Amino acid sequence: MWSFSQIANNVHEWLGRTFSPSMALFFEMVLAGIAVIGLFALLGLVLVIMERKVSAWMQIRLGPNRVGPKGMLQSLADTLKLLVKEGLTPDGADKFLFNLAPFIAMIVAMLLMAPVAFARDFQLWDMNIGILYVSAVSSITVISILMAGWSSNNKYSLMGAMRSGAQIISYELSAGLSVLSIVVLTGSLQISEIVHSQANGWWIFKAFPTVLVSFVTFIIAVTAETNRAPFDLAEAESELTAGFHTEYSGMKFALFFLAEYVNVFIVCAIGATLFLGGWMPFHIGNWQGFNHVMDYIPSSLWFFGKTFFLIFVIMWFRWTFPRLRIDQLLTLEWKYLLPISMINLLITTAIAILGWHF
Amino acid sequence: MVEEIGTTSEGDLIINVGPQHPATHGVLHLVITLNGETIKKVEPHLGYIHRSIEKMCESLTYRQFIYVTSRMDYLSAHINNHGCALCVEKGLQVEIPARAQVIRVLMDELTRIASHELWWGAMAMDLGAFTPFFHAFRERETINDIMEETCGARLTMNYMVPGGVMQDLHPMFQKRVKDFLVLYKRKIHEYDELLTGNIIFQNRMKGVGMLDPADAISYGCTGPTARGSGVRCDVRKFAPYEVYDKLDFEEVTEQGCDSFARYMVRIREMQQSVRIIEQLIDNIPSGDFQAKTKAVLKLPKGEFYQQVETARGELGIYIVSEGGTTPYRIKFRSPGFSNLSVLDHIARGSKLGDLVAMMGTLDLVIPDIDR
């Protein structure tokens, strides 16, 4: 059957036959880099148009409908516009940090692509500490935001960055704790093992109540971590005009924008992998016929379907809820999410030890 | 670096909100002293859209000056025009036909609903919820269409003239208004689902911007701003004009004194306006829509003051006449100006995020403040 892993294997074999092993490895790395950058750009385009359409339909509008068929090329046109726009650097800005910040944001997003399992046996790097890597690297995002806010020499930017710092660091906790409950259940940090442990059912069904709670906590925490509404205090446009990227324009702004969407994609991918079985098809117990039909759907489709469903949920939040205030944001984390996820982790551990899950 | 970005010696941050800022809905300029996220002082700087309407009116005749007032509080353009027309009529001592009175009240209440719809959407947008804005505009557009059909314009109608209204109602008016009421009643519960009941929204509004009744009166707050603090200040009740004294409607007050109370006053006021429209829409008396007036109006020497209840509060029109065809001095006591003055008082000590909630519930319209 045609699949991503087969293509990857064919390419690998061909490179191994044609070049020396070290050259083959080099070309493979180049190819992987190109693939990641291509995916990066593609995701940006797709997610922007998706967000605009979702918001439009929720707001009884049509959304973009002029460029291309049904407006599908609108984000391409926007990218073109951003590319040719002048990138301004304010006079009082710290030029080096100001220009560095968007690149850090993007590099972090790219690094996070490494352990994501896109399809059956198709992964850039199946490291044995995959989950730890994701939670460690994703917290570097805050540095780029702080850097952007500080170096802009703008009071709005600075306040946005400070808010964002407080927010991301606090929400890391409950995101980490909710991820831990899956780690406890599987006993592994490796992404591929976590996916394989869900072959007979996704975790959200297998250990129903506790994993559902950690799933909800995870979704709330990652929404906050990616600075999306209702937790978009770093940008809070009615308070801080545009928050940390007030002074950015042109391509540098586009990089922030892109990094935000790619971060959303990655956290949703991690969520789908941990709770919804990654690329594992949907199986029901002993219904052999049904399970076979499900197996025919390619694993990459399963993965992207689940991920995009989670992305839709996050967009749904954004276009429904008003924004929280900074103190309420921290109250929500420290008084509600953190205790709930801690108790939940305890119960999950008990369930895992006692083997009370399916 | 810290000095460069503008701080006081105590380390407080001074930021300019406006004149171009997404939350000010116009060119309002607030200089805010912040300590961290906490507001220490709010200082309004006005005048970016000051057109000196009072001076302009001194050279316009009594028929002409009414249209300018649509440009003050453009969301209650009808009610502004209505107040001016009433004030001129008070000087001329003309009797307004019953039909014109009812038409005026109907238009006022439709304007009030339209204004509150816009406020609702814009305030939700200030708080970061974008969707309600478009939902509010759906109903508002219907009212605008009704206005367009009868008055010929959607925003600055100039429909009220001294002695009545400019044109008779459009034949389709009654049907369209009834259609609107059906639409409105079908959609009103969505407002509660989307915003009023939302826990995030309630947390953002409750206990924010406390304004106690004595301060509300002392600062000259009127309209829903003061009624949210339990002050009974509806001009339609204590100094009724036109047919308001014959109508059955409640003066909406809330005791909460906070932003949520002011929010609820406006939401409930829309329902009272619907109630007024329902009472009148089938009982529009026949007859003239305009009283006979002279071509050139001359007010007798003297002073005339008329209050009307706009969507934002009490609008006062004070005409000083020297007996000529133009006013000698005219003063518009605009509700927004007094409501703005309370902002500093209620904002001190709250968070920057609360400022937009407070500004939202004060319902500031900048041309109304600057005139």
Added chain:
Amino acid sequence: MLNEALKAKITELLPEASFEEQGQWLQCLVAPKDWLTLAGSLRNLPDLSFDYMFCLTCIDWKTHLSMVYHMTSTQFRHNLVIKVKLDRTSPAVDTVSHIWRTAELHEREVYEMFGVLFNNHPDLRLLILPDGWEGKNPLRKDFEDPINMIRL
């Protein structure tokens, strides 16, 4: 309280006050030096309690200026108009912004539009006009803007 009773009460408070019988409400003429004491008693006496000043403005009569204060009581709903006649060359009157807080912004507006100085006003600066405005006060009758004057 009816106009007659109101008149009697104010005469009792301030014998020099004179009254005008025109317009819809009782109008009372007060000298600038008496205004502050009268204002305090109008606001605070329990049977007057004019707690809500709804309009504060000034009129340029070419020979003199007159401040006009419209006030009402939210409790009794009786209205009163106070007029204070001011000298046109150097107009000055005591502020009432500590009695009615709404007067603070309104007095700033009158200050820049008519040039009336309010003694003891906490923050008498330009409010609407641009910073550094020089020249005449826009709402006075002899004001003419050399650039943007509207002529109809």
Added chain:
Amino acid sequence: MFVIDYIKEVWRAVKSLATGMRRTLFYFTHHREIITQQYPENRDTLNLPERFKGEVVMPHDEKNEHRCTGCTACELACPNGTIKVITKFDISPEGKKKKAIDKLVYHLELCTMCNLCIEACPSDAIKMAQTFEHSVFDRNQLTKILNNPGSKIMEGVE
């Protein structure tokens, strides 16, 4: 009890959020509720009410005659100085001099569509047109002369 109150609070919060999300999902799935009008495309079906105030025009009949007597009532009624009536004197066949308009100059850029001139006109010579696409590249094009060249006053209009 504290824990029960805590759980109740969380439950109430989640319920209120779910209500809002149900409402937006309803609109997400019901595309019939969309109210967007696609403006340049719907130009043919766009119906402006007959009272819409777009621009002052002077209707002429097929004989190129209008109803304007040149009385300047509209000019006096206009609050902005939008209308200027330039009159001339026609010599009637009987040799009498008669006042008539030479040009009725209308400054669209100054007009606020307040309808006062239409109300003031004693002979119904001008009316509001329902046009609204007034953008031009040159401001001078907004100054219009309302009477057609060579037009004259209709018989019997005083």
